[in-house]
Amino acid sequence: MTTPTNCDAVRIEPDASLTHNVQPLLHEIRHALAQLVESGSTSSIDLRSIPLAPGEEERLLAELGEGEIHAQLSALGPSEIIETRFPGVWLVTHYNAQDEIIGRFVDVCEIPQIMMAQTDDIRDGLEQLASQLEAGLTG
């Protein structure tokens, strides 16, 4: 069976200047950041809830850029936590085990909640370390 390689599909190339979600989103992020500075209150924007046109997400991410922190998290599939070039503005992307995006958020905060060690996990870790010491060091 051969696969057609040169079909006459109609290419859709939308006019970027008319589908404008990027600028309002950046303004929203600016307001959120100002709030963080003034009152310490944090914000989170679910990018999946916004009707983005083709290419808009890429343009938004390009505007936000990459800053000093790029963290990987492995819990129920990978997650990527990037501080953008604007300190306090984070891009948190959750993937499933097939590397498909299942959630993408712009978090405006000092550090995303999911980066912090969680009390339950710390307790579990403490128990584990204690029993490891009791059993004798493996090395």
Next chain:
Amino acid sequence: MSNDKTLGEALRRQGVSRRGFLKFCAATASLMALPPSMIPRIAEALEQARRPSVIWLSFQECTGCTESLTRSHSPTVEGLIFDTISLDYHHTLQAASGSAAEAAREKAMEENYGGYILVVDGSIPTLNPGYSTIAGISNEAMLRDTAKGAAAIVSVGSCAAFGGIPHAKPNPTGAVAVSDLIQDKPIINVPGCPPIPVVITGVLAHYLTFGTIPELDALGRPKAFYGQSIHDRCYRRPFYDKGQFAETFDDEGARKGWCLYKLGCKGPTTYNACATTKWNEGTSFPIEAGHPCLGCSEPEFWDGGGFYKAISTPTEDISRAAVYAVGAGAAAGVALGALNRARKARAEKAHEKVTIDDLEKDA
């Protein structure tokens, strides 16, 4: 996993860390179309959520709804929700067959009487029970029997919600929707042909999380997913506002991604989550691929006029559905300011059809 274990305990037993749980909650909030500020509440509620029993009945349907659901490869969210619910009867997916399958349904009903969720896909024939039976039981009898002990019913797909294609003229089987037969139970309609998979799981997740049915619109659809029209959330909306329309499928407008209104797009009268949630893991949706919305999540989807006729043009068949489509189309136009208010009022008074030419003049 026993039914009395909470979701928090079950996940912890599977070795999922608290961080993993928070990630699950974030994805679930996004899935349920809830704002991220709700994540802590969702975490709190899910931690305590108990595993509900689900009985899934398939009547006059094409299995497209089940396909849609099982083709969603997001094991970390939908999969976990399905691990969390107890799917006790689904004749396409279950291993048991024949009398063993029916016994599973009866056992689940007995053990969870008054507490299980009944999911239905497909419409129910009323003219002759022989059109569709399962294990010799007519669809109507099985629905009435299983509905009795259900806490709530979820009608998945346009067939179960509104009758769908079996209900289309001339409706040879006398097909009706679940809500035409059952009136004494809360019914959540999740229409679409098929519905977006995450919308199906989102509704189940809502029930799982909060133990209540979500807020519904006049047609029984959850507002979180069906609260806004495709048109209102469409990224091509600025083209509509500027009066830039594709006239054919390969003209300049089509290539530039202009509005598909004139090609019959049902976006203004269709309420669904396609424009934001999209399909195939958020890849695209019909309008993004250059095809008008067919309005598959609306009643009278098949009988509402031609798929490629603009919604405000008269259809040959002036049925209730056509009048509904015209009225809603006109209302959407006014909301946009694209239609002259006085003209619309005059048109409504005189029951005059609004044509594309009228819309263009005012745009």
